Amino acid sequence: MKTTAIRKTNHVARLCVLMVLCAFCGGRAVAQDYLYEIGGGLGVAQYYGDANRGLLGSTGFGLEAFGRYNHNFRWAFSAILDWRSLSGNSTHVGNVFPGAAQADFRASLTQLHVRAEFNFVPYSDGYKYLGTARLSPYLTAGISMGMASGTKGSAFAPGITGGVGVKYKLKRRLNIGVEYAFTGLLTDALDALTEQSAWLNNPYQVNDSWLKNRDATGALMVRLTYDFGLRKSNCNKR
Template sequence: MKNENSVVVSLFIMGFFLMISNIDIQAQEYKYEIGGAAGTSFYMGDANRTKFYLHPGMSGGLLFRYNLNFLWSIKTGISVANVSGKSEDAGNSFPFAQQASFHRTLAELGAQVEFNFFPYSDKYAYLGTKPYTPYLFTGVGGTYATGNKTFFGANIPFGVGFKYKLKNRMNIGIEFSMRKLFGDDFDVTEKTTGWNLDSPFGIESSFLKNKDWYSFTMIFLTWEFSKREDPCHGN
């Protein structure tokens, strides 16, 4: 078993370095994008177990994208949003009919890797490029949220998007993403020693089994810059 695991890890590392070594081959015309995004946000957790877009808030942010090639990009950005929840919407009966609600303003800093389903460019049609593509992404981030009991912790974002070239150097798109939090007190904004949404049934959640998430749905607009000398063969 150890030998099999070593082979899998070795193949993964080899594949990663092969991808990096060919990173500039058949690349987009411009290396970088910068822009902004705006949309809506919502929370899921003990106070909302299953309903998307319950008590939606506003979200917005700034983003920077480095286009490795036609298929792969690395994106960094900062986002802010409002999220809220009420335990009466949870669909659960809590001990002693307890109820709680919360509202937070959050700020997030993160980085993500994106994979385009189609080679993305409004040029080089002979290479099979298209001026539109759906894409998947995942990464890592950090979240800070306001309240008398502040929240700070890591998150794992993952989602799906669609982008389209309005014209050369200008892109528009839409993203839907979920953020997995590694803490179960995102929905607790007050410092209390009694009942709250951290462990509403008196059972502490583990590091990996917490129930708190938040989500963004945002439309973005970006502008490309820093032209490659020879985008089809690297530089």
């Protein structure tokens, strides 16, 4: 009888442990972060080049479609398809160009950015024992492929991009973020796509290297994203 009681006690103990493990696993599944985010953003865009050297000059408009893969709490990878309306006026630069020529232009730029992101704080609204937080600043860097167009034609505009931002988890599957990103283009034709500004492709008539005298853009964006693709729990793995 004593042996039978001990066996029953052991069975009950095992059952209790199993129930606790199941509850723990279920809790983790509910609190698990999601692998993917999708959303969009809008903000202000800027052109930097021969027709603008100021930080706040030549402000335009920007729109984006955004996707992110969350590798873990620290690292993420994102892809952005954006459109920017850009303009510039050489009279505000302060430089004197050969022939005393002046120009203003308007152009649009469509770009695809592929980037890596590093969160300064583990980003999540759960797992407090891992030091996670709903708010995290981050750094990002990557490459861009783009196409600029104006009244005179279009130009291929590849580039290198980098930026800084902050993200905040509004709700379990809803995120908001603010980011400023700067893209250095490997072309000087962004501001030379109208008849009046075509000479800005090489305003000083000198031989430039592929790194010098290139155009650039910046954008301050506010975006909203939605999480999906629940990360699988490891509780059932043996």
